[in-house]
Amino acid sequence: MTLKTANKILSGEINLVDAVKTKIERSLSLIGVIIVTVAASIGSGLFVLPSFAAAIMGPGIWLAFLLAGIVFLPGTLSKSELASAMPSNGGAYVYVERSFGPLIGTISGLGLWASFLLKSAFALIGFSAYMYAVTEYLDVTANATLLIMIALVLITVLNIFGIKKVKAFQTPILALTTSLILIICFFQLFDANFDFSRPMDSAIDTSRNQPILVAEAAALVFVAYAGIYKAGAIGGEVKEPEKNLPMGMLISLLLITLLYVVVTYIMMGSIEGEWWLNSDGSAREDPIFAFVDAVASTNVGLALAILAVLTMISGALSGLLAASRFLFGMAKDSLLPDSMSETNNKFETPHWAIIITAITMAISILTLPVKDVAKLASGFQIMVIVALNVSVIILRADSEKDYWYKPTFKSPLFPWVQLIGTIAGGVLILIMGEKALYGALAAIAIGVSTYFIYGKQNYKFSIPKDE
Secondary structure, eight states: OOHHHHHHHHHTSSOGGGTOOOSSOOOBOHHHHHHHHHHHHHHHHHHTHHHHHHHHHGGGHHHHHHHHHHHHHHHHHHHHHHHHHOOOBTTHHHHHHHHHOHHHHHHHHHHHHHHHHHHHHHHHHHHHHHHHHHHHHTTOOOOHHHHHHHHHHHHHHHHHHOHHHHHHHHHHHHHHHHHHHHHHHHHHTTOTTOOSHHHHHHHHHHHHHOHHHHHHHHHHHGGGGGGGGHHHHBGGGBSSHHHHHHHHHHHHHHHHHHHHHHHHHHHHHHSOSOTTBOTTSOBOSOHHHHHHHHHSOHHHHHHHHHHHHHHHHHHHHHHHHHHHHHHHHHHHTTSSOGGGGOOOTTTOSOHHHHHHHHHHHHHHHHHSOHHHHHHHHHHHHHHHHHHHHHHHHHHHHTTTTOTTOOOSSOOTTTTHHHHHHHHHHHHHHHHHOHHHHHHHHHHHHHHHHHIIIIIHHHOOOOOOOOO
């Protein structure tokens, strides 16, 4: 970019979004944004987390998912505004870096990268439980770790091939899985054994007697909504991003919240007892299979287990896609080595960022327990939401100086929505306990170290670009 062009942008003579071209093609429509975000969310969010939440607060878990969705709304509104002003790859990293500077930007970028790859790792860990149900029924032996690693290689290759391949893989899987689950849930509403009062009474009793358990379950399932933010991370690949990014994220949040609340309510009203637990008292990692096996048949349960495997691979696919874009965005600002911002000549994807993210996912899968992965991912996501809410407040207050900040979508009820989101996020972090806090401290330490070792002497300020 020339000095003359930069001066015109700063003076408002030309729009920043029209000033710079990119090597990465914009190919995602509004429907594509919704498919990628929903597919990225419902994998582990629907197929694994319900049993972990139920182990905390019992059959009233629909309330935990609803509460998490409500707390997620302020951050989604803030991110929608930020994305409409800065529709570039890197998403929340870009927004935080432009609001707080390169040091906080490095911390947030690496924290987001870790959060998204952990969410994807959680999905791949969860799919092994459903694969076990299939292999046990077929009486064949399969190495779960080997299958997970094969799936990881598959999604890495698909990511390098490009976002069109990602969407083509996800669309039929998402349609089949959600349709089958909703059909089963619909028929359960007319089953004579369905108890409408059980999940409602449990939610009311827990809220009245042990509200901390509801908050703890909501904090745990918070990561189930993380897929919505993947839209911002790939903002540079969305058509008409000023319109499609905000609309796509808000529609996705509504759809995902309704899906979680309806399905978990019907699951818990359909079966008595603590069916979500294993014989040793631990939470099952295949609650949807257990539910369908009990209310329909083993054959239907196995069909859904196969779809669950594909759905969680699909979710991990989106997660790897989004996580790699944080490294890509940071490298473009020279906070990370330039190789991270290199794009493949044929597929126009940041191949090194994708490969490094995939390797880190493999290490996480091999070394971290399932619940710890979920808690760490949720903790990172909540911290970022707090930062995004504060970013909107800072950029709105600084609008006279920051000529480039011209969002086409503005969050309603400013600044109250942002303040409520910030406070609620802080409370959830405290409720999550020491493991989430340790994860936050580790992200801060790694971010600070990276900035002072590499980023500080190489950082180049750049105005947010239209990718």
